[in-house]
Amino acid sequence: MISGITNRLLQAQQASVPPNHADNEAEKAGREAENELEKLLLTKACLPSRDVFRRLRVPDNFQTQRHEIDLVVVTGDGIYCIEVKNIGGQITLCVDDKFWERRRINGKVTTSVSQFPNPVHGIRNKAHILRNHLGRAGICLREKNFFPLVVLMNNKCQIDDLIENDHYVITQKRLPEFLNSFRRPFSTVILDSVTPSFLSAKLSYSQLDQSRNALNQIGTWDIVELHGGRLLTGDFKGCAELNCERSDVEKLVFNHQRNTAMTSLWAVAGWAPTVNVTLYKRDGSGWFGHTVVANVVLPYNKDIGFQIAGESMVSKIPANDIRLIALSK
Template identity: 40%
Template sequence: MFNVRNRLVQAEHVSSPKVHSEEAHVQVGRDAEKSFLSALEKRGVNKGDVFCGLRVPDEFQTRKHEIDLVVLTGNGIYVIEVKNWSGAIRVSNDGKSWIQHKNDKSSGHATIEYDLKHDNVLDKLKLRANLLRNHLIRKDVCLPSKVFHSYVVFMNDRVSLPDDIASLKEVILPERYNQFLESFQFTYLSTLRDAIIPGFVSGQLSYSTMECARTVLKSIGTWDVIQLNGGKQLVGDFKSGSQIAPNRRETEKLQFVHQRNTITATLWAILGYTPQVSVSMLQRGGTGWLWNASNGTINIPYNMSITFRMAGDEMDSQIPANDIDYIQISI
């Protein structure tokens, strides 16, 4: 009787998982990036030429630096940081930081004012663009520095920047946003021009150079992502365990399938079954019209924990399998 009672409690736990809501500012920032990506796609930029969250090694290959967005075009390689910041931005006295002045309303409708200190975003982005260039050179894709373009794109109309930042061509304010997007506009005339005029004359990257760069960019790793029930995402490194050890070159996603129906879960508990989670290992590049190709499926206990090192943490976290919707696996 005691075992039945335990299984009924487990069934309730499985069918009513904790809801992990994303923090508002994180969700807003993620939506801004999605909006920018969608705008690029509408202007004809090939999805295969857009790379998100690349982790580029430094010159000694001891540490990796993340780049929000890299866009490969005939005009060069664009290294882009998308910001949804609001409030007034100023540069610190030493020029090493950007200070963001925020005004937030508390639950009691009082206004809370505070400053957030960020690294100089543009300097940091240019450093990462140079690391990306050096990485390409190590892979025998040798490109001059002039084909790398760094831009910080501010998406929020409620941001205010001083003239010394706003006047920089690498800083895209909301009023210049559409004009910036138009520079990526695909036209058949430009395609015809690129096919006729040699790259050393037009300044465009050749098709062969772009293909070599594309191959290297595809091979650069990104973060792994865990999506929790409720939409919250954890970014970091998934540590393969004894029961779940996918081949990263072959598997791009671990899809977790749960028994969320209360009635069904209760019936299985009465019949003597303890809850399990079915994990499908979806094949890298195996997305189809109706289904995704799978490298296999395994069943794990619902109360098993997944080892995950979140970005910026020095210790591993244990994430309950019952809370996970999927894990996106990087190369």
């Protein structure tokens, strides 16, 4: 009996004081840069939200791999595929054009040197994959209607002339001009509406609607928020108790008992710690709050399957470590 109480008290301690998962600073900076550019596109460029898509995972020709595009923008001119980079230091193009090199310098001392694949090549390939994907959906657009771009959001980076002059790269200096390029005078809007697309070389209303519908069907990442603020992106695999249809469920909120005294009291009374998971209906917000689909009670140490982006194995995350899970459509 004493050993049982001791075990439950240890479980209560673990449940009330979970590990603190701090967010990855580089990943956080990248998300903030994407958020900032998306906001600028909606406010400064005056683009409607229906024409801006975030973190689409586009399947390749054989449907064996998905390629993430940070931002996709649909306009009458065509489809912009944007890779957002928030990198600091001195950035130079390597001799073979396949890599960029970053040097971090403190005063006159180089503190680190690293290389990473040239993002221009990456986003051009992703734009080609997106064009093929739309083609398979019956939306045949010309190659010149796709605009692959790399946008550098860090105003503290120093860029060499080869990168600065690359028309596929939008630097901080060129960013205001880039945002203004989306704005159209009213006279131009009227002229475009009465000019046939084969004469204007712009996308027709039908092509725009079809493109938006097809892009809305492309999946994005699921997101897990851990205790401590860290965000993981990937694919939610769940567990037997949380077998839900993502078309019905938008997010899962994990409710914990973090009061050590209370959990210890329950442990002495014979109860093991649990987690209450609330499943919220997709698009279920209303005057009286968010519609609840179901409530599920799990053991605090129940493993939740989640395949982190870029990982081949499915991770098992204890329910006690999770704050919420947001499901993509």
